[in-house]
Amino acid sequence: MKAWIYSEYGGVEVLKLESNVAVPEVKDDQVLIKVAAAALNPVDFKRRLGLIKATDSPLPIVPGHDVAGIVVKVGSQVKELKEGDEVYGDINEKALEKPKQLGSLAEYTVAEEKLLAVKPRNLDFVQAAALPLAIETAYEGLEKAGLSEGKSILVLGGAGGVGSLVIQLAKQVFGASRIAATSSTQKLEFLKSLGADLVIDYTKENFEDLPEKFDVVYDAVGQSDRAVKAVKEGGGVVTIFGPVTPPAIGFVVTSNGEFLKKLNPYLESGKVKAVLDPNGPFPFDKVNEAFSYLETNRATGKVVIFPIP
Structure with a gap:
């Protein structure tokens, strides 16, 4: 699959778009997600700069916490989600403690069922990806x-x-x-x-x-x-x-799909809305440009990557 990956810490120049990255295996409590959209967060570039090196997963790393997409495979212990479900979530339970080596800036990613919720019906994938973290x-x-x-x-x-x-x-x-x-x-x-x-x-x-x-x-x-x-x-x-x-x-947030389920009614009623930066979304082949923009601290709302092939 295609994925953005870096093998050393540094600025945006260490990010490379690779086309032969292995699709991840699904553990018992996880689902495999075909990524439709992913959002960037400050923690993503702080991690790439090596600021959480002491507690990070080993390199190379595919960045990305926020995901919206479609479940294409479920682990044996997954109870509620099923193939075909449209889901969203922050795939790293703890942003600063061993976040996944394989993040959401890829064609496929895996996440534990407890970190995900079914996407609100009235939101598209771009809006949903902008929300979780x-x-x-x-x-x-x-x-x-x-x-x-x-x-x-x-x-x-x-x-x-x-x-x-x-x-x-x-x-x-x-x-x-x-x-x-x-x-x-x-x-x-x-x-x-x-x-x-x-x-x-x-x-x-x-x-x-x-x-x-x-x-x-x-x-x-x-x-x-x-x-x-x-x-x-x-x-x-x-x-x-x-x-x-x-x-x-x-505090550093603990990713929790129950929070998202609790907030879904406010999103579905339109009382709470995703806020998208007007310069986005950025296409998948422009992730490095999207990070450069986010790192100027001038974004309003969220910077989202879409479509993902």
Whole structure:
């Protein structure tokens, strides 16, 4: 099969499109997926740069966490999924602990049944591929921070892949009473369209200097030292990047198909939407260009690879 692969750590130049990669064997608890679309995440390029070398799987590596596709083979212990099912998910249970050698940027990939959910009927493969890692990170972080109905929240990096879903979940699933979010000047209207009540242009003002403080701060950009200054006493702060300043807590998402099943009704009703970068999707032979773009930190929403041959 065709797959993108790298045999050494480094920049986008180490990525190679190979056409004779072995199709993976299916273990008892796994399914084989014909990949229709795959999304890129910052963790994919951080891994390629060697930043998780100590806990990574051995090289060579096919990158990619997020997948949407069709089940073509099932392991002997798979209980619910069957051949022909359209599924989506983050195929690595732990992003930083022995992620799979064979990721989703390939014609076929394997994943444990527990990491997958049936694709919402109203979403195409591109929209579905854009969701798993980001929406699970958004959901798990909001739970850890203790967001609940009637509370206020500040989202740092509201226009990114995770932040754009944090805003939507805070409003539609958790019932937040007030949502503030930061972005650059040109993305402020986009934040409002997602449901933000207060938009903060980080190029013009410091969110931590606002008189208003929040019950929860979700830091999707790696500024926990500033985030803790914007939370009410006794409130919750979560961060998904970089050093963690107490009382903030850092976490790395655990991939879980049950989260996706729980959120499917919100996706199917249209209350929560996948956010796709307008420059995408990128075709399969342009994965290196898609990574170069993602690594500029200028993407709005998710960068998706489609179609995959």
